[in-house]
Amino acid sequence: MSAIRKPITPRPPRTRQKVLVILQEQCKQCSLCVEFCPKNVLCIDTAKYNRKGYHPVTACDIDSCVNCEFCERICPDMAIFLADREEALKAYEAGALQEGTLIPEFEAAKKAQEVEQ
Ligand code: SF4
Ligand code: SF4
Numbered sequence: 830m831s832a833i834r835k836p837i838t839p840r841p842p843r844t845r846q847k848v849l850v851i852l853q854e855q856c857k858q859c860s861l862c863v864e865f866c867p868k869n870v871l872c873i874d875t876a877k878y879n880r881k882g883y884h885p886v887t888a889c890d891i892d893s894c895v896n897c898e899f900c901e902r903i904c905p906d907m908a909i910f911l912a913d914r915e916e917a918l919k920a921y922e923a924g925a926l927q928e929g930t931l932i933p934e935f936e937a938a939k940k941a942q943e944v945e946q
């Protein structure tokens with residue numbers, strides 16, 4: 830039998846207040862956000878080119894994002910930022926996002942739903 834007492838109230842699952850938004854058309858592939866993200870969330874999408882001819886940044890592990898905003902602060906082109914979750918979801922569902930806007934968390938949820946169906 831374990832001598833460690835279990836917590837009376839289990840810790841609730843962590844919920845992120847904001848969602849990561851990437852404006853892939855604005856990205857210049859400088860990789861600053863990739864290098865500085867403390868959780869290795871970001872990577873360069875080498876399979877894609879934006880209109881400027883760069884490979885834009887994407888999220889390779891969006892589940893690890895901790896909303897620290899380092900990427901937003903360091904991007905010289907304002908191509909990556911954190912947005913209010915509800916507002917972003919409304920715009921995403923309404924199809925009101927500007928071309929090249931990627932919200933990795935919503936895309937991942939959509940793919941998961943498609944697999945379940
Ligand atoms: S908010 Fe922080 S953890 Fe999330 S992608 Fe940006 S730098 Fe990485
Ligand atoms: S810091 Fe900005 S411009 Fe540089 S790779 Fe990241 S999103 Fe693109």
